[in-house]
Amino acid sequence: MTDDLQRSNIGEQFADAVERVTPGVVTVHGRRRLPGTGIAFTVDDASTVIVTASHVVEREDNLAIFLADGRKVTATLLGRDLSRDLAVLRSETTDLAAVSDRPQLPRVGTLVMAVGRPWASSPQATLGAVNAVGQIHSRRASGIQLIHTDVTMLPGFSGGPLIDAAGNVAGINTSGLLRMANITIPISQVRAVTADILAYGYVRSGWIGVTVQPVALPAQARGEVDESDSGLLVSGIADGSPAAEAGLLLGDILVSVADQPLGDATDLKHALGSEQIGQALEFGILRGGVRQSVSITPIERPEPAS
Amino acid sequence: MPSTTTATRTATLTPVDSPTPSTSNVSRIPMPGMARRVIGIVAAYPSLRAGLGALIQQDPRFVASAISPDTILAWSQISTSAAIAGMDAVLVDSRDLAPETLDAMVQIAHSENVPLLWLAHNGRLPGAATTNAPGGIVSSRADGDTLIAAIGAVRAGLRVYDPDLELEAETGSPGAHVATAPMTGAVQSLSPREREVLELVASGLPNKAIARTLGISDHTVKFHVSSVLAKLDAGSRTEAVTIASRTGILSL
Numbered sequence: 001m002t003d004d005l006q007r008s009n010i011g012e013q014f015a016d017a018v019e020r021v022t023p024g025v026v027t028v029h030g031r032r033r034l035p036g037t038g039i040a041f042t043v044d045d046a047s048t049v050i051v052t053a054s055h056v057v058e059r060e061d062n063l064a065i066f067l068a069d070g071r072k073v074t075a076t077l078l079g080r081d082l083s084r085d086l087a088v089l090r091s092e093t094t095d096l097a098a099v100s101d102r103p104q105l106p107r108v109g110t111l112v113m114a115v116g117r118p119w120a121s122s123p124q125a126t127l128g129a130v131n132a133v134g135q136i137h138s139r140r141a142s143g144i145q146l147i148h149t150d151v152t153m154l155p156g157f158s159g160g161p162l163i164d165a166a167g168n169v170a171g172i173n174t175s176g177l178l179r180m181a182n183i184t185i186p187i188s189q190v191r192a193v194t195a196d197i198l199a200y201g202y203v204r205s206g207w208i209g210v211t212v213q214p215v216a217l218p219a220q221a222r223g224e225v226d227e228s229d230s231g232l233l234v235s236g237i238a239d240g241s242p243a244a245e246a247g248l249l250l251g252d253i254l255v256s257v258a259d260q261p262l263g264d265a266t267d268l269k270h271a272l273g274s275e276q277i278g279q280a281l282e283f284g285i286l287r288g289g290v291r292q293s294v295s296i297t298p299i300e301r302p303e304p305a306s
Numbered sequence: 307m308p309s310t311t312t313a314t315r316t317a318t319l320t321p322v323d324s325p326t327p328s329t330s331n332v333s334r335i336p337m338p339g340m341a342r343r344v345i346g347i348v349a350a351y352p353s354l355r356a357g358l359g360a361l362i363q364q365d366p367r368f369v370a371s372a373i374s375p376d377t378i379l380a381w382s383q384i385s386t387s388a389a390i391a392g393m394d395a396v397l398v399d400s401r402d403l404a405p406e407t408l409d410a411m412v413q414i415a416h417s418e419n420v421p422l423l424w425l426a427h428n429g430r431l432p433g434a435a436t437t438n439a440p441g442g443i444v445s446s447r448a449d450g451d452t453l454i455a456a457i458g459a460v461r462a463g464l465r466v467y468d469p470d471l472e473l474e475a476e477t478g479s480p481g482a483h484v485a486t487a488p489m490t491g492a493v494q495s496l497s498p499r500e501r502e503v504l505e506l507v508a509s510g511l512p513n514k515a516i517a518r519t520l521g522i523s524d525h526t527v528k529f530h531v532s533s534v535l536a537k538l539d540a541g542s543r544t545e546a547v548t549i550a551s552r553t554g555i556l557s558l
Contacts, residue, residue, distance in 0.1 A: 014418065025365055025387055035462050054544065054546065055508075055542070058542075060512045060513060060514065077512045078512070079510045079511060079512060079515070080510035080511075080512075080543075082508065082510055082543070082544050082547050085544070094496050107455075176544075197510070199516065201511060202509040202510050203509070203510055207557070209557055210557060210558055211554040211555065211556065211557050212558065213552070213553065213556070214552065214555040216376075234558065235554045238557055264552065265551035265552055265554075265556075265558065268553065268558050269551070269558055272558060301509070302437065303519060
């Protein structure tokens with residue numbers, strides 16, 4: 001069989017895809033037992049960073065990274081995004097081969113592969129399909145977009161890429177976010193997180209100045225707008241904060257934001273992304289049993305004074 | 307007998323119609339006429355309860371009955387726990403359960419004489435009471451077969467201990483780390499500096515960056531981070547942030 005005929009076989013196409021992405025897939029030794037996988041990609045200033053899953057990185061310095069070409073380099077932790085289980089590393093070596101992106105979210109049903117390199121010798125891959133895009137484990141529609149697939153995450157696959165049949169990276173796989181599931185963080189979010197960490201040292205987020213605790217809503221208050229049965233009790237309001245200026249009171253219960261239900265603190269955190277800074281948000285609240293609406297404009301989270 | 311006015315959130319998981327017996331253990335096939343044993347499942351989240359129930363029900367002898375932490379607290383307050391009395395054992399996943407819930411669980415199990423099997427995370431169980439409870443402890447990483455074996459053992463009155471726990475525990479033994487302060491007490495006991503450090507940890511900053519921001523040494527940051535982890539009884543930075551978000555320590 002000629003090479004052309006061999007490569008037109010769909011099975012071979014997936015092997016080609018793995019080969020295409022492999023140069024940018026690295027092994028990350030960041031914790032005692034099981035190494036993880038990471039990907040190298042180029043950022044705006046033409047330098048390269050390594051991104052992996054945050055739970056794979058337990059040390060912050062002298063992280064051993066094994067590259068596809070056999071070299072071992074050391075890397076330092078630049079920062080994490082705990083809400084997405086991502087960590088961004090900088091290596092001393094500048095000429096790292098990088099992966100290429102697939103910026104559009106894959107469609108449901110797209111065949112994809114998880115690629116891992118827990119053992120530096122060679123990459124491993126598993127095949128699956130995109131099951132869903134969004135948050136399928138929660139009734140609530142709010143939250144960051146995640147890619148759900150049925151690829152098998154072999155040990156050490158966390159932090160590695162999800163690729164399409166062309167070998168482009170659709171996202172980073174992790175088993176560390178939702179306990180009963182493996183999910184993929186879309187590459188567009190990975191890039192946004194990386195850009196923030198490189199520019200500011202952390203992932204910026206909006207801030208309104210409240211501390212909250214999830215509470216069950218009294219029966220008569222449930223289900224007016226949506227199906228939620230819990231809300232966030234405001235247990236603290238920072239002086240001079242957007243929440244204070246908007247007239248929020250201790251004891252108010254936040255039940256929705258931008259028409260999305262608020263069931264726990266993570267819902268609120270996801271609603272306060274950096275793109276919301278300076279943009280007024282409509283909060284549905286329960287005050288004394290009565291539904292009201294309060295508009296609060298998040299600001300950038302103030303740094304603690306030293 | 308007090309009547310419950312709130313709906314108890316006890317869900318009985320549907321038994322599998324034709325369970326496939328595990329090929330590795332022929333003795334699990336139930337004797338004809340033997341009623342299935344009810345194993346209670348206590349965990350913080352419905353998805354956890356469903357997952358553990360599914361693992362347990364791989365054994366045709368068992369049927370799982372999911373119990374939410376709210377129900378445990380309600381039972382301990384009204385001093386009735388008839389449902390637990392009918393169970394052969396209760397599997398408790400300690401993750402994200404408040405110390406009050408754990409204490410209530412131990413009390414109920416004691417008074418109804420029902421053995422408990424604890425799932426420990428990072429090799430540790432929060433609360434001194436749990437290490438004195440009857441039953442056993444296995445790692446949260448245990449697979450279905452291990453859980454089923456452990457449940458069988460505690461039902462027979464044996465004490466079960468998972469050697470994997472020692473590998474996981476940073477301090478070396480599951481009983482070594484004991485948090486006796488109730489959750490709210492721990493919240494109040496974070497110093498202002500510790501709260502500052504926690505906010506920066508939540509932002510994802512590495513220790514060096516935290517040190518620079520606050521104008522203190524790396525060493526001092528590490529000390530504060532350890533202290534925060536211990537006070538919140540968290541096994542990792544991520545866990546500390548989750549606990550702090552849920553108990554209202556971190557501002558949003």
